[in-house]
Amino acid sequence: MSKRTLEDVARYVENQCKGGCKVLSAKPEQHFNDMGEEVRVWNVKTDLEGALWVVEGDTMPMNFYSQEAYYFSADEVYSFHIGLMERMSKASSEYKPEKFVEAITLDNGIALQLFRKLKNIATLIDSAVEIEDFQAIGVQCREILIELGNSIYFAEMAGQREQPKASDFKRKTELFIQFYLIGSENSDYRSIIRKLTESTWDYACKITHSSSTTFYEASTCVTLCTSLVGVYENIRQKVFDPISQYKCKSCKSKKLKPIDDVATDDGIVVKWFLQCDECGEITEVNVEKNLVKIEI
Template sequence: METRTFEDVKKYVEWQSQGKCTVLSAKTEQHFNDLGVDVYVWNVKTDTDGDWWVVEGDNVPMNLYPQSAYYFGADEAYSFHMGLMQRMSRSQEDYNPEDFINGVTLGAEIAPQLFRKLKNIAALIDTAKEIEDFQSIGVQCRETLIELGNHLYNPMMAGNEDQPQASNFKRKCELFIKFYLRGSENSDYRNIIKKLTEATWDYANKITHSRSATYYEVSTCTTLCISLVGVYENILQKVFDPLSQYHCSECQSKKLSISGDDSDEDGIVQKLYLHCEECGATTQIAFEKNDENSPTYITGKVIK
C-alpha cells in the first residue's frame, strides 16, 4: 500500500464534511507498528469543523475521530480505531451484540429499555450496507440518546430554571451533570462528559442526514452511543455507591467493605463502619443530613 499524502487526507476530511470545511493543515502525529502493520495518525486542522485525528495504514481503512470529544490523543485514536477494525473483521457467526455492548461499557449495569435499544443498533451495524441502512442507525442512535435523557432526568434537577422540552437530550444531560457532579473536584469530570455528550448527539444527527457516510463512520457513531450510555450509568452507580468516595483512614486503601452500622429509631444510618481488607483497620463514617434537594441526602465524614 502506498503512503498516504497530505492531499489524500485533505480530500478525505473535506469529503466527510460534505464540502462544509477546508483543511488548513495535516501532519503525521504518530506512527505505530505494534500489530505488524504500519498505521499512521494524522493531526488535522480545519477552518470551520474543528480538529480531527485521521487514522490510516496498511490494509487499514481510513477513518476520522474528533479531537474535542472522546479521543484526546493520537494513542487513544489509534487504540479505538484498531479495536473497531478487529471487531469488524470477525466473522458474523462470532459476533454477539450483547458481548459488544458489555465490552464497550465494561459491563456497567444498563437500564433494560436502553440495553434493548443498544442491542438493536449493535445487531444492525453488522448487516448495514446501504446509505439508508446507515441513516436508520443514526436515527436509532438519536432515539436511544433521547431515551437516555428521559432515564436520567428528574424535574427537580432544573430547580428554578425552565423545564427542558421532552426531546431536549443535551439540556437534560446538562442539568443531570450539574445536579450530581457538583464541586471543583468534579470539574474535569464534568467537562469531559459534556464534550462527549455533545459530540455523540451531534454525530448521530450528522449520520442521520448524511449521504456520504460509510460503514466506518456509522460504526464509530454506534460505539460512541454505547459508550455514552455506559458513562452515564457509571455516574449513577458512583453517586449511589456508599463506599466509592472513602478510603482507609490508616493505609489509604480503597479495599473497603461494610462491617456494621449504627441507625436511629427511624432506621436512618448515623454511623458506618468500614473494614479495610488491606490492613485490617476499621474506619468510622459519621453521616449528617443535607437539604432534601441535595443529590446525596446524607454526607459522610471520616471520624477515625
C-alpha cells in the first residue's frame, strides 16, 4: 500500500460521515514509527462533524475519532488506535468456537460426539441471521440435549421402573439425578439441577417454534445447553470423586487423602480412613449410604 494522500483521507472521512459532511482541511499532525511501521495521525476539520483525528498506517485500517468526543491528543489517539487494532486482530485470529465450549464445560472430557455437536452449534450461531437459522439452532440444541441424556443414562438407573424412550431427555435426566444425587445433603443441588434441566429443554423447544426469536435468545439457548452439558459432567465428576464431600473432623479442612479402607468381599468400599493434609488427623467415614454405582 502506498502512502495515503490528503485526498485519500478526505475521501475516507466524507464516505464515513453519516448524513454527509465536507472536509474543510486535513494535515498530518504526527508520525509514529515505533512498531516498525509508519503510522500517521491527521488533524481533520469538517463542516458537520467538527474536528477529527484520522489514524492510518501502511498496513493498518484507517479509522477516525472525534476530537471533541474523545478529548484525545494526537499522541493519545495513536496509542488508543494501536490498542484497538491489536485487540481486533487477536479477536479474529484467536476466536475458536471449541474454546468457548471448553471454557464453559471446564474442558472436562465430555463425550466426543457431544463435543462435536456443541462446537458445531457455536459456529452456527455466528452466522445465524434469519428466523429459520434460529429455529434450526433450537432443533440442534434439542438434539444436543437428547444426546446428553443418552450419554449419561444407563439402564440400571431405572431400577424396577419402566425404561424411558430413547429420546426422552427429561425422564433420563430425572432418573440420573435420582440415581446419583441421593440423600438430604444433595437436596439443594438436586433442586437447582432439575430446574436448569427442565428450563433448558423447554427453552430449546420454544426457540424451535418461535417466530420472534432474535440472535440473543438463540445465543442464550446455546449457552444454556452448553452449560447444562458442563453441569452434568460436574455431577459425574462429583460421583467419581466421592471424597470431595468430606472434611477433616478436627480442623474442617477439605484437604483429605485416603490412606486406608475397609471393603466387602465383592470389593465394595464401605469405610474410608482419610488423613488431613493440614493437621494430620485421621477421619473415618462410612461410605455405605453414599455408595454410588460408577460405570466407566
